[in-house]
Every structure is written in structure tokens, then in C-alpha cells.
Amino acid sequence: MSGTRLTRWVAAIPMAALALATIYPLVFTTNVAMKTRREYVLDRFSLTDSLRWDNIVKAWTSVGMSRYFLNSVVVVACSVALLLLLGSMAGFALARLRFRGSSLLFLGILAALFIPFQVIMVPLARIMADTGLIDTYPGLILAYVAQFLPFTIFLLTSYYSTVPPDIIDAARIDGNSVYGVYWRIMLPIGAPALLSVGVLNALFCWNDVLISLLLMPSAEHRTLMVGVTSLRGQYSDDIPTFASGVLIAAVPVLVAYLFLQRQIADGVTAGSTKG
Amino acid sequence: MGPATAGPTEDTAGRAPAPRPATASARRNRRGSRAERLAPLVLLAPAILIIAGLRLWPLLLGINFSFTGDGARNGMNVGLDNYLTLLHDPLFRTALRNVGLLVLLLPVAVAIPGLLATFIFLKVPGHRLYRGVYFFPAVLSPVIVGAIFNLLLAFDGPLNALLGGLGIGPVDWLGNPDVAIFAVVGVHIWATFGMALVVFLAGFATLDSSVLDAAKVDGASLPQTIWHVIIPSLSRTIQFVFVTTMIGMLTSMFGLLYVMTGGGPAGSTYLPEYYVWIQQGQMNQPALASAASTALFLIMLVVGLGQIGILRRAGKED
Numbered sequence: 001m002s003g004t005r006l007t008r009w010v011a012a013i014p015m016a017a018l019a020l021a022t023i024y025p026l027v028f029t030t031n032v033a034m035k036t037r038r039e040y041v042l043d044r045f046s047l048t049d050s051l052r053w054d055n056i057v058k059a060w061t062s063v064g065m066s067r068y069f070l071n072s073v074v075v076v077a078c079s080v081a082l083l084l085l086l087g088s089m090a091g092f093a094l095a096r097l098r099f100r101g102s103s104l105l106f107l108g109i110l111a112a113l114f115i116p117f118q119v120i121m122v123p124l125a126r127i128m129a130d131t132g133l134i135d136t137y138p139g140l141i142l143a144y145v146a147q148f149l150p151f152t153i154f155l156l157t158s159y160y161s162t163v164p165p166d167i168i169d170a171a172r173i174d175g176n177s178v179y180g181v182y183w184r185i186m187l188p189i190g191a192p193a194l195l196s197v198g199v200l201n202a203l204f205c206w207n208d209v210l211i212s213l214l215l216m217p218s219a220e221h222r223t224l225m226v227g228v229t230s231l232r233g234q235y236s237d238d239i240p241t242f243a244s245g246v247l248i249a250a251v252p253v254l255v256a257y258l259f260l261q262r263q264i265a266d267g268v269t270a271g272s273t274k275g
Numbered sequence: 276m277g278p279a280t281a282g283p284t285e286d287t288a289g290r291a292p293a294p295r296p297a298t299a300s301a302r303r304n305r306r307g308s309r310a311e312r313l314a315p316l317v318l319l320a321p322a323i324l325i326i327a328g329l330r331l332w333p334l335l336l337g338i339n340f341s342f343t344g345d346g347a348r349n350g351m352n353v354g355l356d357n358y359l360t361l362l363h364d365p366l367f368r369t370a371l372r373n374v375g376l377l378v379l380l381l382p383v384a385v386a387i388p389g390l391l392a393t394f395i396f397l398k399v400p401g402h403r404l405y406r407g408v409y410f411f412p413a414v415l416s417p418v419i420v421g422a423i424f425n426l427l428l429a430f431d432g433p434l435n436a437l438l439g440g441l442g443i444g445p446v447d448w449l450g451n452p453d454v455a456i457f458a459v460v461g462v463h464i465w466a467t468f469g470m471a472l473v474v475f476l477a478g479f480a481t482l483d484s485s486v487l488d489a490a491k492v493d494g495a496s497l498p499q500t501i502w503h504v505i506i507p508s509l510s511r512t513i514q515f516v517f518v519t520t521m522i523g524m525l526t527s528m529f530g531l532l533y534v535m536t537g538g539g540p541a542g543s544t545y546l547p548e549y550y551v552w553i554q555q556g557q558m559n560q561p562a563l564a565s566a567a568s569t570a571l572f573l574i575m576l577v578v579g580l581g582q583i584g585i586l587r588r589a590g591k592e593d
């Protein structure tokens with residue numbers, strides 16, 4: 001099969017080029033973040049000879065990225081915790097408890113999966129304003145939970161459907177209530193799925209800009225991504241500081257990706273293979 | 276709500292029900308306490324309340340809202356006026372035209388990751404590395420991707436420098452109304468092809484290798500193998516990628532548009548989602564924004580119903 005081998009090597013060249021094109025933008029940004037403004041204007045491509053953290057420190061402190069960062073951490077942590085709690089409760093009930101209308105309910109949740117945020121954003125903003133939840137942490141957290149709960153329930157239901165009923169029966173015979181089964185059996189058994197869904201939800205919430213832009217209008221409540229968009233206008237003549245802000249927002253995702261790549265990919269593909 | 280054991284229920288994921296004998300758990304349930312019988316309701320209530328209140332209810336509210344007026348006519352029934360305004364608004368027409376462009380570019384956005392996944396599956400040199408590298412931009416926020424490409428696509432930026440070295444350009448990527456939408460869509464594809472790639476690879480993992488071996492023995496060329504063996508076996512995966520890629524193009528480009536072009540130059544990069552945002556957030560015309568939302572939803576509904584069909588069929592095949 002020398003022909004196929006040749007094809008493979010020919011294909012490898014554009015694929016390697018594409019891999020470089022995938023990595024380069026972030027390398028470029030990191031390099032720019034390390035430069036002084038003068039260096040950037042004179043030569044934006046050369047590698048910096050020294051690692052300078054001045055821009056990063058400036059972006060973190062005086063530009064206010066630390067505040068935005070903290071806002072994002074609080075909102076994402078609370079949203080993910082709630083999503084996993086409510087999602088696993090619902091997933092367990094839909095997959096392993098028998099009650100009338102369970103499949104209809106599952107279809108209803110599946111339908112909610114296909115309502116994009118753009119379609120409900122106008123009335124949602126009004127509901128949040130009417131209830132006084134606009135521009136508050138609980139309001140944004142609730143919006144994120146509502147946005148990503150159908151997806152979370154969908155994945156956790158299909159995961160819990162694979163748990164053998166014998167395990168539940170055994171736990172019942174041992175005297176556990178339904179709630180005991182959920183808390184002591186289903187939560188620990190679901191750990192791999194919860195990790196995967198949790199990481200994915202954390203990414204969704206961390207990366208979101210539209211929902212946060214709509215529901216957190218004041219500057220002090222900005223999440224990190226909205227903070228990055230506001231940098232653009234403020235620092236259009238100070239590109240290294242701008243690049244530093246972008247880098248601060250990207251690094252947590254980069255770290256999560258390095259350690260949890262498999263879980264992220266599992267979550268993305270679950271919908272395609274499990275159905 | 277009846278007793279927990281009433282009636283046969285099918286497996287919720289739509290799969291063939293696992294054999295479930297009438298066990299101790301069922302018997303216990305029947306004589307279980309009230310709290311036990313209400314367990315499904317208790318476990319599901321918070322999720323149902325949130326989904327119904329903050330997703331389904333706003334959807335109805337928004338559709339209803341789209342038939343009312345803005346400003347002086349606030350709350351009045353104006354019939355289809357908002358929809359007529361949309362049809363005559365050059366910005367919304369541009370947004371619709373750009374949706375048409377996305378549909379035309381859809382096969383490209385599916386073929387690229389499909390072909391790359393094929394080569395990774397065929398173990399090109401370095402295949403172990405590529406999956407992890409290609410998937411990486413897919414986890415970055417559109418805001419970060421857009422901010423980075425603002426630098427890269429600047430008139431005096433790296434891409435034009437590279438092209439200048441080859442004797443091409445410079446191109447005003449984000450400043451030329453004829454080019455900007457292609458630049459933004461190109462960046463979107465760059466940022467998301469890894470997502471589709473991973474889905475394709477999961478599909479390849481289910482491929483029966485004996486069929487591929489048979490094709491090899493028969494001396495099939497690579498294009499023949501792709502066309503006659505791989506594409507038919509992966510039809511489900513390909514459909515799934517088509518639908519999810521289209522939904523992604525319609526609903527996750529806001530961040531890129533917001534950071535890269537702001538809808539410009541000359542309104543040339545508007546998409547329906549961006550139009551909704553501008554009318555709601557900037558122009559203070561929520562009713563018109565609702566009409567645009569409803570129009571977007573109709574577009575999505577066609578795509579989404581197709582997806583439900585695929586998912587349910589996928590479930591039955593298992």
C-alpha cells in the first residue's frame with residue numbers, strides 16, 4: 001500500500017501547517033503581551049528577548065481585570081454547582097424512576113434544548129428587570145442555569161440510563177429511601193459524567209458574552225469576557241496591554257484544556273453518539 | 276400523580292428498555308411513604324420550574340410581544356407591522372442575505388473537519404498530536420478569538436505582512452464591506468472546526484474496520500474508499516455535524532461580530548442575532564427585536580426539528 005502511504009505523507013504537510021495556524025494566534029498574542037508599546041510598534045513579530053510581566057500586572061490591577069475575573073469565578077462556580085445538582089436530580093428521576101409522563105417530560109426538556117438564547121433574550125431581560133434580578137449575581141446565575149440545564153439533563157439522563165437497575169435495587173433493600181439512593185449511590189456513580197458535564201458547563205459560562213452583556217450592564221459587575229470587549233475601545237493604542245487582558249481571560253481555559261481535554265471532548269461528542 | 280409503578284414506561288433516552296424485573300424496589304415503592312411516591316416530582320420540580328419559567332415562558336412572551344408596538348405605541352396591538360418593518364430594513368435584509376451565505380458555506384465548514392478526521396483516522400504521520408491541537412480553539416470564547424484576530428487581521432497586522440512577503444495584498448480584512456463577512460465566517464470556522472472534528476472522530480470509532488479492510492483488499496483508492504465506504508457508514512454523524520454546525524453559525528457568532536466588526540463596515544456583517552441585540556440593547560426597540568427573534572426562531576425551528584429527528588432515529592438504531 002505504498003500509494004496510501006504516499007497520500008498520508010502528502011496530507012501530513014497541510015495538516016502540520018494547519019496545526020501551526022491553530023497554535024500561532026495564541027503564541028503571537030502571548031508574545032505581544034510581553035512587549036513594550038515601543039517594541040510592538042517597531043517590530044510586532046520578533047520574539048521578545050525577556051519575559052516582561054509589566055503589561056500583565058497593569059491589566060490585572062489598574063485596568064481592572066482582577067475585578068472582572070473575580071466576578072466570572074463567582075458566577076461560573078455557582079452556576080455549575082447548581083447545574084450539576086439540579087441536572088443530576090432530574091437525570092436520575094427521568095432515567096431510573098418510573099412515573100407517568102416521564103418520556104413526555106423528557107421530550108419537553110429536549111425541545112427546550114433547541115430554544116437559542118437570542119430568541120428569548122428580549123422577554124428574559126424584561127423578566128429580570130421586573131423581578132429586580134437584573135445586574136445581580138443571582139440573576140445572571142439563574143439565566144446561565146436556565147440556559148444550560150436542558151443540555152445537562154439530557155446528558156445526565158442518558159448516563160444514568162446506563163446504570164444497572166440492580167445497583168439501585170440493592171441499595172433499596174439495604175433500607176435507602178429514594179433520596180438516599182440519589183445522594184449515596186447516584187451522585188458518586190455519576191462522578192465521571194458530572195465531571196465532563198461540569199467542565200463543559202464551566203466553559204460555556206466562562207466564555208459567554210451575550211447573556212452577561214445583556215443582564216450585567218454596570219461596569220463593576222462585568223464578567224471577564226465583557227471586560228475584554230471593553231478593553232478594546234480603551235486600549236486601542238496600547239496593544240500590549242490589550243493582549244495581556246486577552247491572555248488573562250484565556251489562561252484558565254488553556255489550563256483546563258491541558259488537563260481535561262478528554263472530558264471536554266466526551267461531553268461534546270456525547271450528543272452525537274448516545275442520542 | 277399515580278403510584279410510582281403505574282403503567283409501563285419506556286426508557287427515557289428512547290432506547291430499548293433494559294430488562295427490569297418487578298423487583299424489591301418496585302414493591303417497596305408501592306407501599307412507600309408519601310414522600311417516596313412524590314420523589315420524582317420533588318427531584319424534577321426545580322428543573323421544570325426554571326426551564327418553564329425562564330425558557331418556555333419567555334419564548335411565548337416574545338412571540339406575543341412581537342405583535343405589539345415600540346415607543347409611543349408601546350403595548351398596543353400592531354399586527355404584523357414589526358415584521359413588515361423588518362422586511363424593509365436594509366440591515367435586516369443584509370442579515371438574511373448573510374444567513375444565505377452561511378448556508379452556502381456550510382458544506383465547506385463540514386467538509387474540512389470531515390476530511391481532516393479521515394486523515395487522522397488513517398493515521399497520517401503525527402495523527403496523535405493533531406486532534407488535541409485542532410480541538411483547542413473550540414474551547415476559547417468567541418471574544419478571545421475575535422480579540423486575537425483583531426490583531427492578526429489588522430491592516431498592518433501579521434496576515435498582511437505574510438501575504439506581502441508573497442507579493443499579495445494588503446487586504447483590508449475587516450474594513451472592506453465585501454471582505455469582512457468572509458473574514459468573520461472564516462475566523463468562526465477556524466475556531467470551531469475542531470468541535471466537528473472530534474464528533475467525526477467519535478463516529479469513526481464506531482466504524483467497522485473489517486469493511487475498510489475489505490475495501491483495501493479490493494484495491495479501492497482513497498477517494499473511492501471515502502465515497503463508497505466512509506461516507507455511507509457515517510451518514511448519521513455527518514447529518515449531526517451539518518445540523519450542529521448550522522446552529523453554531525446562527526447562534527454563536529455574536530461574540531465575534533461584537534468584537535471584530537460591530538456589524539460593520541456599512542452594516543455588511545449583520546446576522547439576525549446581532550440585529551436582535553442592536554434593536555434591544557442600543558435602539559431600545561424591544562418589540563421590533565422580538566419580531567427579529569421570532570424570525571430567527573423560525574429559521575432555527577426548521578433546523579432544530581431536523582435535529583430532533585436525527586437524535587431520535589439515532590436512539591432507535593442503538
